[in-house]
Amino acid sequence: MIEAEEIEASYGGIQVLWDLSMSVSEDDGVVAIVGPNGAGKSTLLRVLSGLHPIDDGRVTVWGDDIGTLDPSDIVRKGFVHVSEERNLFGEMSVQENLEMGAYTRRDALAENLAEMYDLFPVLEERKDQRAGSLSGGEQQMLAIARGLMAEPKILALDEPSEGLAPQITSRMFEKIEEISEDVTVLVIEQHVHRALELAERAYLLENGEIVAEDTGSALLESEHVENAYL
Ligand SMILES: Nc1ncnc2c1ncn2[C@@H]1O[C@H](COP(=O)(O)OP(=O)(O)OP(=O)(O)O)[C@@H](O)[C@H]1O
Ligand SMILES: [Mg+2]
Structure with missing residues (x-):
């Protein structure tokens, strides 16, 4: 289980995550993080995988404080992050x-x-x-x-369908569903509706803050998502 409690993070003195708390466990199936461009979604994943420091708050990875772990320890403990850049x-x-x-x-x-x-x-x-x-x-x-x-016990995917043709995107979502039968998938997606349909739980991030947290289907119906995307 990975838990972020009241975390703050910044780049060069400009704060981008504010008092953010969230968690994901190996029993979660699919957990989605959605939100507009620049909301801080990728930064959040970088924090959870030990690639970006926090200024305040606490992150624990299966009980260990992230400050005591390096990125390869985090992989060994069971959290893998497939970044936007693919690398x-x-x-x-x-x-x-x-x-x-x-x-x-x-x-x-x-x-x-x-x-x-x-x-x-x-x-x-x-x-x-x-x-x-x-x-x-x-x-x-x-x-x-x-x-x-x-x-991994938890696999994080940062925009797995980015740049893909619509047909390939559909295949990608099928694969994510298949993977989630064995491994919890924490996914950031631009295809908000599809991601929320798949997600047991979801977080809506705006301007570095979590503004809504619910089941995927409840968030799909909520005015928050409409307001954020219309
Ligand atoms: N390496 C960096 N240096 C400085 N600022 C950065 C850096 N990376 C991200 N930021 C800033 O931090 C904020 C959050 O960026 P982040 O990439 O986490 O957002 P995002 O929700 O993943 O956006 P997108 O949907 O466009 O991928 C943005 O304002 C961005 O400009
Ligand atoms: Mg991003």
């Missing part, structure tokens, strides 16, 4: 990228590779291809699969 190794093959994702789980490498090729058959077809030459959708699938190679 693939473009010159390396698909399979090599997947192997890099397993750096905390060398023991189960072959088994996990087979599982990823089962989940994303297109990656097996292209396992020897350079990651940089994959299509946008394939690269996003590879980034997600690489994250799963670390066997």
Whole structure:
């Protein structure tokens, strides 16, 4: 379980997260974070994965204060963050990228590779291809699969459908649903309606603050979401 309590975060003295409390546990299924551009969604994920410091408040990762952990400890404990940038190794093959994702789980490498090729058959077809030459959708699938190679209990995805054609976006949502049968998925999405339909719980973030928190379906109906997006 990851818990943020009354956190504040900033960039160069400009505060972007304000008194923000949220949590996600391994029993959650899908948890969505939605909100307008610049609301602080990606910053929140960076804080939870130890990539951005907090100025105040507290974050615990399965009970340990995040200040005592480095990013690879957080991965080992079970939280993996697939960032907006994807950060693939473009010159390396698909399979090599997947192997890099397993750096905390060398023991189960072959088994996990087979599982990823089962989940994303297109990656097996292209396992020897350079990651940089994959299509946008394939690269996003590879980034997600690489994250799963670390066997997270909670997988965070920052805009997994960004830049994808509508048909591929639908496939991506199907995959997220499939993944969430085994792993909690904390997802940031621009496709707000689809994300809320899928989410057991959701947070609406505006200007660095959580302004609503509810089940996905309740938030879907709420005036907050309408106001934020119309
Ligand atoms: N590296 C950075 N340096 C300075 N300011 C930053 C940096 N990254 C983000 N910010 C600022 O912090 C605020 C929150 O940004 P963040 O990327 O977390 O928002 P977001 O909700 O993910 O937005 P989007 O939907 O556009 O991805 C914005 O005002 C942004 O300009
Ligand atoms: Mg973002």
